Amino acid sequence: MQKDHLLTRRRALLTGAATLGAAGLAVALSPVTGNRAAPPAPPAAGAQAARRPLQPSAYRLRPLTGYGTPRTTGRTPVREEPLLRVDGRGRTMVLSFDDGPDPRYTPHILDTLARYDVRAMFFVCGEMATENRDLLARMADEGHVVGNHTWTHPLLTRLSRRRIRSEMERTCDIVEKAYGERPEWFRAPYGAWNRAAFRIGAELGMEPMAWTVDTLDWTTPGTATIVDRVEDGAAPGVVVLSHDAGGDRSQSVRALRAYLPELLDSGYHLTVPRRQYA
Numbered sequence: 338m339q340k341d342h343l344l345t346r347r348r349a350l351l352t353g354a355a356t357l358g359a360a361g362l363a364v365a366l367s368p369v370t371g372n373r374a375a376p377p378a379p380p381a382a383g384a385q386a387a388r389r390p391l392q393p394s395a396y397r398l399r400p401l402t403g404y405g406t407p408r409t410t411g412r413t414p415v416r417e418e419p420l421l422r423v424d425g426r427g428r429t430m431v432l433s434f435d436d437g438p439d440p441r442y443t444p445h446i447l448d449t450l451a452r453y454d455v456r457a458m459f460f461v462c463g464e465m466a467t468e469n470r471d472l473l474a475r476m477a478d479e480g481h482v483v484g485n486h487t488w489t490h491p492l493l494t495r496l497s498r499r500r501i502r503s504e505m506e507r508t509c510d511i512v513e514k515a516y517g518e519r520p521e522w523f524r525a526p527y528g529a530w531n532r533a534a535f536r537i538g539a540e541l542g543m544e545p546m547a548w549t550v551d552t553l554d555w556t557t558p559g560t561a562t563i564v565d566r567v568e569d570g571a572a573p574g575v576v577v578l579s580h581d582a583g584g585d586r587s588q589s590v591r592a593l594r595a596y597l598p599e600l601l602d603s604g605y606h607l608t609v610p611r612r613q614y615a
């Protein structure tokens with residue numbers, strides 16, 4: 338049903354692909370993370386751009402014009418804006434799930450991702466992670482990326498630097514214990530970033546990752562609405578925000594079962610970003 342719509346939209350977006358990067362900070366995607374083989378590119382405007390192979394330079398984090406050269410703390414730059422999307426080369430998109438893990442919903446999301454051999458990002462809260470370490474271990478086993486979403490999901494802009502650091506550092510520690518690696522990405526609750534969050538995140542070795550398309554699934558707008566928002570927002574480089582905890586997320590679970598195969602059938606490659614260290 339929405340396939341024609343998706344194709345049409347994608348053509349329109351690919352036509353304008355050259356300007357995608359300027360819309361916000363982007364990060365390069367690794368082309369090697371497992372995913373089922375992308376179907377042949379459709380004979381559409383922009384197909385040539387979609388076929389262009391990733392160049393080695395595309396593997397590196399690439400802050401784009403408009404924000405200047407970030408200062409660096411060790412290997413991680415201190416940014417002034419979060420990353421809003423990933424590098425738009427090819428029909429790559431990222432799915433991200435926040436606030437979990439929650440044993441009522443996260444396993445279903447993992448099952449669906451596994452069924453289609455797709456990797457996603459999970460921005461976990463420390464207080465949820467410490468209660469559900471088995472789910473972080475499963476995420477590690479199945480190749481997903483776990484990011485830091487603070488310990489208690491506070492509004493960071495109202496906290497002292499000391500409390501921001503505590504929220505973030507404790508979460509890094511539990512992720513390392515349960516997932517096996519310290520997180521390389523963080524996402525501020527409510528998308529409320531400030532200078533201290535950027536600096537402390539960088540000091541803890543993390544890049545700030547926001548999103549491009551917000552499904553607003555936490556308002557429980559209905560499964561079909563969530564599906565529509567993902568499919569309407571689908572475009573190269575898009576990062577989709579959904580939630581696997583924080584309330585009744587059964588709509589989010591069902592929506593994924595519907596839009597994931599649609600995106601794959603439309604030629605999207607769902608993957609996770611990879612940090613490149615010099």
Ligand SMILES: [Zn+2]
Binds near residue numbers: 435436486490526527
């Ligand atoms: Zn959140």
